[in-house]
Amino acid sequence: MIHHIVKDKSSRLFIILAGFFIANAVIAEIIGVKIFSLESTLGIEKANFTLLGESGLAFDLSVGVLPWPVVFIMTDIINEYYGVRGVRFLSVLTAGLISFAFFVFYFSISMAPADWWQVSQTDKGVPDMQAAYTQILGQGMNIIIASLTAFLVGQLTDATVFRQIKRFTGERRIWMRATVSTLFSQLIDTVVVSYIYLYFSLGFSFPRVTAIAMVGYTYKFTIAILCTPLIYLIHYLIERYLGRERAASMKQAALGL
Template sequence: MIHNIIKDKPTRLFIILGGFFIANALIAEIIGVKLFSLEQTVGITPANFTLLGESGLGFTLTVGVLPWPVVFIMTDIINEYYGVKGVRFLSIITACLIAFAFLVFYLAIHTHPDDFWKGSQAKNGVPDMQAAYTQILGQGMNIIVASLTAFLIGQLTDALVFKKIKLITGEKSIWMRATVSTLFSQLVDTVVVSYMYLYFSLHFSFARVTAIAITGYSYKFIVAILCTPLIYLVHIFIEKYLGKDTAAKMKEAALKSS
């Protein structure tokens, strides 16, 4: 039976798409505790603007945004061929796996460190490996509730908006349903995770959190538009892989699913 499952092209495609979806979401959660300066990264002077009375602000982003373009594309492609149920199924599995990962991190942090390992990287500027390990992986514990809440709400918003637009446009305007659904979902995701994590958990100032949310959403807005050609390319590849008849039947069934 397993051979039949693996040989079935729609099933194999779902596994591949789901694998990339889950892997990138999990990676984004793990690395997302770092904030970086977009201006300095690309080699330009920080913007240094003032917002809501707080000065010295710039285009600050979480590195968790780096793998998210893949999640954007996977979400829309899965929605196109497997419907809202497919996106919901993978989103719930992903949330459970993220929670499991953080549970493992928690257990790993609380094991007693080997004395040699603890000071083994002092010459590289890390005098206490246990403290560094705890700070990087343990800091993610504070974000888990915010990120999982934002992730689930954002993904379900994306799926529902995508379906509503497709019901109106039919097979036309792939760019519209892909881009608009992403812009809606990422607005929700950015606002929820920014204020729940940075404001309520880390106690950043309201102005700084607002600046980070605005710049983060602006980045996602631009990326969503730039990813549009990639979505068309993935569609072409899938149509060739599945065959036009199978692809058409899958899209019709996906649209009819609740």
């Protein structure tokens, strides 16, 4: 059985796409605790603008947004060849794996640190390794719940919008179904995670949360547009790998899933 799965091109492709999908989603959740300045990273002056009465805003983003374009692309590719059920299955599986990962992190944090290890990096500017370890891996439960909720709702929205557009456009306009579905899903993802975490959990004002969400979505909107040529390239490579006839039959079957 395993030999058949490994040799079958469609099965092997699903495993590869699923691997990139899951890996990047889990990585994004783990590294997302760090906030970076997009302007400083690019070496340009901070935007420092005012939006909805909130001044001093800039593109300060979670580094978790960096791997997400891969998740966007994998979602659309999986939907194209394996249907909404394929996306739904991987989304639920990924959410479960992320939850498991944070459970393991919580368990590992609770382990009593060795005395020598706790002070082992003092000369490198880390006086308490246990505190640093806890701070990085021990993200609050509220942000985890907000993030997982946003992830699942966003992914299912992406899959549904993608399929509806494809039913209308057929094989034409890949850019439309890929970009529009991503823009819808990321709008929902950004709104859900922002309001659950920042508004309900941290108590930020409604205008401030809305302004922060709009800044984050602007970045995601831009990245979604820039990723369009990459989606065409991946489609081309998959068509060559599967063969036109098999690829066409898979895409046709995916519409009914």
